[in-house]
Amino acid sequence: MxxxxxxxxxxxxxxxxxxxxxxxxxxxxxxxxxxxxxxxRGVILKILLGVFLLGIVVLYGYFFWTTQRWNGFDPDYARVYETRTGTEAGTPKTPTAGIITSDEDAKETETAVKTCRRSLLVDATADLVDFNVNQNAWISSMLLYKIGLFGLDWDKTPFFDNKASFQRGVNQAVRRTTIELVDTLGRVRGTSQIDPDLQSARGSLQFDESTWYFGWSPFGPKTPTPSFYRSAAKDLKKFNTRLEKCEAVFDARADNLLQFVDRIANDIGATSAILRERSENYNSGWFDTRADDRFWFAYGQLYGYYGILKAARTDFADVIEERRLTALWDELEQQLRASLNIRPTIISNGAESGWLMPSHLATLGFYVLRVRSNLVEIRLVLDR
Structure with missing residues (x-):
């Protein structure tokens, strides 16, 4: 037996x-x-094939390196936008106190009065674009990212797509902000003409996120996506330079802040719905290959809005103080900063009641809803 x-x-x-x-x-x-x-084969053919294979190895090595290395990433980056004090963006700076003793002193005083405060909101937007395409390579338009894994879209795999999704999330926050800058914040009650630099920046940032140097539809060479985004950052900085010279407008009124906050709340609400749909209908835990790009898109969006809203607090300082929004804005910033602490190595989309595989989408979704709730509260106060 x-x-x-x-x-x-x-x-x-x-x-x-x-x-x-x-x-x-x-x-x-x-x-x-x-x-x-x-x-x-012969020697010449071997050399040509060897060079070809070496080129492929180098390209993939660069691709793997750029997708894993996040240059300039700092959850506390928004602190730089709270260091400047004074009146709201776009308002004239107060000249240095002193006794005018000559015509030359009078001219200097007149020149000082014409100096206005730059917008930290515009600075934050330009800095986020710089972070996406200058400090880091823009992943979504890289050739190997477009080719995918043997033709399979990288977003449908668990590999090398986290940074691309994060960058697209940051870009979503930047796009929304430039739209509001053009439509309301960079105009006087919507009746003045659109600022040309802001309009140019908005148009550049609306460009397709995945365009490479060459394309099939239409066929021929193209300007890649990062070039448009770099142009947008330059236009935003040009606007701020003109604003400092009092040659541009930043209309820091309560109703403009109300609309800006309302649009951000709607934008974040849409992302919350995406997270909920994935979390409720797909409970594959660590084996959900689309959970990571949903997670990192939402994370990038919160990362972008953290700096933008921190800067907006400075630009709208008088409105926030007059409407007694300080406590609510503190809570908003705390929730945004707390959400950035969630950085799991592997994204899991398990059942919310499961004990083996966590639900990172549900966890991040909780903070997304908290941020949206804070924004709605601020909106209600401004609407009174």
Whole structure:
């Protein structure tokens, strides 16, 4: 009886071993054939093929490096937008106190009065664009990202798409902000003409996120996405330079802040719905290959709005103080900063009541809803 059991397990393991051997041989067969074919070729062809293969290795090495290295990432980056004090953006700076003793002093005083405060909101927007396309490579328009994994979209795999999704989330916050800058914040009650620099920046940031140097529809060479975004950052900085010279407008009124906050709340609300849909209908835990891009898009959006809203607090300082919004705005910033502490190594989309695999989408979604709730409260106060 014991011998029969031993023979059974022996035959079983031998069969498994033969099966594994056949599987390995099947996988290696194309490479063995290529190796034999390569060794039988001439020297010139070998050199050309070697250079081609080396180029592929270098390209993929650069791609893997850029997708894993996040230059300039700092959850506390928004602190720089609260260091300046004074009146709201766009208002004239108060000249230095002193006694005017000559015509020259009077001219200097007149010049000082014409100096206005730049907008930290515009600075934050330009800095986020710079972070996306200058400090880091813009992943979504890279050739190897567009090719995918053997033709499969990287977003549908668990590999190398986290940074791209994060960048698109930041870009979503930037796009929304430039729209509001053009429509309301950079105009006087919506009756003045649209600022040309802000209009140019908005148009550039609305450009497709995945355009490379060459495309098929339409066929021919193209200007890649990062070039448009770099142009937008330059236009935003030009606007702020003109604003400092009092040659542009930043209308820091309560109704403009109300509309800006309301649009951000709606934008974040849409992201919350995306997280909820994925969390409720797909509970594959660590094996949900689309959970990571949903998570990092929402994370990037919160990352972008953290700096933008921190800067808006300075630009609308008088409105926030007059409407007694300080406590609510403090809570908003605390929720935004707390959400940025959620940075799991592997994103899991398990059941919310599960005990083995966590639900990172539900966790981040909680903070998204908290931020939106704070924004709605601020809006209600401004609407009174």
């Amino acid at each position: 014991l011998d029969a059991i031993v023979r059974f397990f022996t035959r079983t393991f031998q069969a498994i071993g033969r099966g594994l051997g056949l599987a390995v041989a099947f996988v290696l067969k194309p490479f063995v054939w290529l190796g034999r074919w390569f060794t039988s």
